[in-house]
Amino acid sequence: MKDKYDATKYERPSVTVDVLLFTVEDNELKVLLVKRDEAPFEDSWALPGGFVKMNESLDEAADRELSEETGVRNLYLEQLYTFGNPNRDPRTRVITITYMALTAKSEWKLKSSGDVKEAKFFSVGKLPKLAFDHTEIIKYGLQRLRNKLGYTNIVLGLLPGSFTLTELQRVYEIILKTKIDKRNFRKKILSTGLIVASGKKLEGIAHRPAMLYSFKNKKVVITD
Amino acid sequence: MKDKYDATKYERPSVTVDVLLFTVEDNELKVLLVKRDEAPFEDSWALPGGFVKMNESLDEAADRELSEETGVRNLYLEQLYTFGNPNRDPRTRVITITYMALTAKSEWKLKSSGDVKEAKFFSVGKLPKLAFDHTEIIKYGLQRLRNKLGYTNIVLGLLPGSFTLTELQRVYEIILKTKIDKRNFRKKILSTGLIVASGKKLEGIAHRPAMLYSFKNKKVVITD
DNA sequence: TGTCTAAGTGTATAATGGACACATGAAGGA
């Protein structure tokens, strides 16, 4: 910002946003990928994303790109990191600001937007070969997600409005790849005061029905 | 990245890096600012920074901008966050990737580079009115620094090669704005095994001389 | 030799984290 020159005189890079949309399904942590419809990396899987428009903020660009793929807005969305190595895109200089988004699987449907061939969730443990540096980006986001599980209530982004404590515990276990003690987990979670019990689970389960809980507040906060 | 169009057809924003260089001096946490030499915000103080060149990575751009101001390379440098609201720069769309850098005060000299009028450290508690959204950027970086003090040995970036435990403790106290118990602090710091004693302090101090310590390894790591 | 000043050191108590096992409630079939 200290140049003596008009900003427009500089050669400018392209700027994109790429979004990691995580969900938990079938006992696996999954991330949304789209199949590319053009070179480079045509027919490769890649993160959903696209160019930032001149009159939208970065957060707005991420939300827009995400909603073009999923049809849902206002998911939990946080900026992750900006990747800008000169050769990460073979066409030209492209700097990408990456975002992490979270959703409960049940809460939306994939929408086939015109400009990709296909959109699909992949288990983070079984990713295909990806376009650009997207494998590295996912690795970074996964690390961030795991860290934040430990000191925030970010997990609320992955759960529906009401859930049992066992379901909540499973989400932690799947993402962190650990077994957690049921009693200790409940003590800790309930001691935060962030979740609250409602009525019981009803539908045909052949055993004692679990209490349903929900988050008092849908805001992500630091819990310790 | 999923567009059907050539990237070059899009109107492109300008991209800069801005660097927060923190140091501790005179019992205060300070940040380096430069006085702008041109519109907009001519004569306002701002963070050092500048345009990203087409063939350098973001980390390289930050390191270059920093060394243009300070004459020192290879300080501790980490990417913070990317700010890109459409109106943050009145000239045109400018997206800035911000970095945090740390230095021990003694280890370098300000170099007057040609394109700013003046460069000076300001206490983070007494900042002047700043150009652009730089006040917000500093607030963000300060938060990150405080958080990272708690779970990493990032403090090593603010200390010279050898230091006493009292000096180390003072740095924590200044940044966190808390009093820390001397015995508990020493127990905790030494239990990490990351710092090691050397010889004694010599020069004319009229009381018991303190042991000098240094970090075994200059890498920043997570300590808990 | 006494004074000054910061360095250096240990223990007791409170809080937190982790390990661990059995009774309960609803469904469904005999």
Add this chain to the structure above:
DNA sequence: TCCTTCATGTGTCCATTATACACTTAGACA
């Protein structure tokens, strides 16, 4: 009706970690 099945739901003990707290020591200087 009662017996089986299965996930739910609950408490205590122990280990580790965090916090509060005060006096002696080493060197400089007069």
